[in-house]
Amino acid sequence: MSPLERRCRTLLRAYPRWYRRQRGDEMLATLLEASQPGQRWPSARDAGALIMGGLRVRVAQDQRLTTAANLRLAGQLGVVLTLMLFVAGNLTTVFLIWLHFYALGTGTVRWTVFGLLELAVVVAAWFAPRRVVMVLAAAAAAAVVWAYWDGDRVMAILPGGLLVSLAVLMCRGERLPRSWLWLAGALFAWSVLQALTLLDPLRFLFGPLAFAPWIMLGLVACWTLVDARPALALAIYVACTFVVSQLLNYIGYGYAVSPALFVPATGAAVLAAGSFWRLRRQAVL
Numbered sequence: 001m002s003p004l005e006r007r008c009r010t011l012l013r014a015y016p017r018w019y020r021r022q023r024g025d026e027m028l029a030t031l032l033e034a035s036q037p038g039q040r041w042p043s044a045r046d047a048g049a050l051i052m053g054g055l056r057v058r059v060a061q062d063q064r065l066t067t068a069a070n071l072r073l074a075g076q077l078g079v080v081l082t083l084m085l086f087v088a089g090n091l092t093t094v095f096l097i098w099l100h101f102y103a104l105g106t107g108t109v110r111w112t113v114f115g116l117l118e119l120a121v122v123v124a125a126w127f128a129p130r131r132v133v134m135v136l137a138a139a140a141a142a143a144v145v146w147a148y149w150d151g152d153r154v155m156a157i158l159p160g161g162l163l164v165s166l167a168v169l170m171c172r173g174e175r176l177p178r179s180w181l182w183l184a185g186a187l188f189a190w191s192v193l194q195a196l197t198l199l200d201p202l203r204f205l206f207g208p209l210a211f212a213p214w215i216m217l218g219l220v221a222c223w224t225l226v227d228a229r230p231a232l233a234l235a236i237y238v239a240c241t242f243v244v245s246q247l248l249n250y251i252g253y254g255y256a257v258s259p260a261l262f263v264p265a266t267g268a269a270v271l272a273a274g275s276f277w278r279l280r281r282q283a284v285l
Helices: 003-012 017-033 044-062 067-098 108-127 130-148 153-169 178-196 200-209 212-223 229-253 259-282
Strands: none
Touching (some): 003 017, 067 108, 067 153, 067 259, 108 130, 108 153, 108 178, 153 229
């Protein structure tokens, strides 16, 4: 494979997989026939045309679904992103216990089982049949009750509610697109690394990791031009992690609700409203 062909194939990834299967070889042949002898890079005009064409096809692909279907998919992604935060927190806590950073507690086994079941639910949401997701979600919800039974049971409401919500949303035919895996993976990696900055060798990552959420937010905002559903999912993630979880903390410990909660609540509402407006314009009905 020549360098030009390899780079053209990379640019063709701007198109969805199904489109590449149908027309990828034809488009690649046209590009190679129009190239100059010895050419190693596609021209700026061809590269721009491929990228813009791929984005237009992806936008048209999203428009094939109704607003209700797109909302269900955005809800699934928002739930999965929030569950990833719990998975990262539970598994890194167990890892730090094994390193003797935290004291060994009686709930270690519970948190390990809870974290692994949640991870299985998240993976199954993309790759497993719907019935498998629903069974795993039920098992993980039971593990939530088990994990919080001897502690603050109010805090079991959020993860338990998320698992039930995912099972309900998965009852319909829509499945999470695998093109969204990068966002879940990025948030998971950020959550794990942020927790591991408690270890001395990784303390230097604390500063750079503070900018990571803003970078991801900017990428999702740009992505809204093609697909508004990840932005709506991110609004759900912000509302759950920064608003609902804090409200449950205040209720569990009997504290007064802090006015500082209005900042993330307002941000989540603005992001949700903007992405919903864009989603309505991209959907069929």
